Amino acid sequence: MASAMPIDGLATQLRKGVIEFCVLALLRDRPRYGGELVQLLRERQGLLVSEGTIYPLLSRMRSEGLVETEWSDTSGGHPRRYYRLSRAGQKAVAEFRGEWLAFRSTVDSILEIGGRDR
């Protein structure tokens, strides 16, 4: 990583690394449609800046088999495309969770002790 990375660039990089798995994790309980996912991410600051970028992400995760989609007819309104976690998607979330917990505790410990010998 560049040593002189601006702090907002850093935030972008961090977001890029985790957004996919955050979206997958939001689908763990039940299928959701795009607007619903945007709403949930909007409540959690800093994860999704341009809301429309979630759709290319969902499209790719669909082509990679991490999510499956089905159309649901909401009475009278627009038909919505619901995204459901596939088995591969569940596995990806579980793997990411393990990686993330280990990664986070490593970074936390370094930040706290500042690299001094214990």
Added chain:
Amino acid sequence: MTAQHGDELVGVYMARLGAALAGLAPERRDEIAGEIANHIAEERAGLSAESDADLQSLLERVGDPIEIAAAADVQVTSAAAARTWGGLEVAALVLIPLFWPVGVILLWLSSAWRVRDKVIGTVLPPVGFLGFALAGPAALLGGGGGSCVTESDSAGNVIYQSCTGVAALPGWVQALLGVAALAGIAVLLVMPVLVAIYLAIRLRRGANKRRAQNAGRDERTSWTGGSAAIS
């Protein structure tokens, strides 16, 4: 603001999005644009009184079409890199030496090779099949084409031999012709295999190049690799 003006604003936004997504496969472009159109329509329906400013800030939240296209683009390149070693390419490489007519179709279906490589894969292997056609006459040439009439006495000693054609040439010329013919046939026969090897090398080179291009800006792939490849 009238609903018609609102529709116009959304129409302009969707046109810009369509232009920004123009590089994608039509199916993907329609999927993304369709979802965003739905998203905007639902958000608009949620506005109590749609003011110009409301709609502007809604579209701003959805994001700059360029930015959305960039999110799609990064994924396209990483998907293409992953696809480099797909079943299609492996099947094409196997079938080009074994069953060229199908192999060549797969070769052209794949997006992993440049046109120049595809032309090479199309033109050169048939030269190898020409080798089969030449193998018969050439074997005759090398292995004693022409004929000899030999008369032997009762004890088996040759008392007379008259040869025509290649067989009439001195022995060393025959040997040379034979070696040359065999070498030529060998080159022709292995040609499809050589082409397949060449195409495999080109495939790997393309994959490396793409990987290097992605390395700088697509850290996401290192997460999906399963191991914590953050360095």
